[in-house]
Amino acid sequence: MDPITMAVLAASVIAGLSAAAWAGLKAWNGWLDLKRMELQQNSGDRTLPPASGRIEMADLKERIRKLEAIAAGIDL
Template identity: 70%
Template sequence: MEPLTIGILAGGVFAGLSGASLAALKGWNGWLELKRMELTHDIGDRHLPPAGNRIEMADLRERVRKLEAIAAGIDL
């Protein structure tokens, strides 16, 4: 084989490996960012009750408000 052909093949292989490495690195960084987001999202939700409980609490508060209004003699 000629030296020019070997150089062209080596350059092509190097370019291909570089592109694949960059794509893999970008994918890895994206995966890490996803995991960071999941972890911070979980931490933020730990202080809040589940959605069903929040809806039930809102219903109970509304009922208490109506009962207090009835007890005070206010017509809704």
């Protein structure tokens, strides 16, 4: 093999590896952006539940209190 062929072959291998590395880094950055968006979206869900959920929770607590009173024999 002559030196020109070896140089062209080496340059094409380096170019191919560079393109593959660049594509991999772009994919990695895209995946990281996706995970960042998921984390931001999940942190927004940690707020108080809607009013209907709080009302339902209060209703359930009241029903539990009444059932416990019935079980204890206390007349409400």
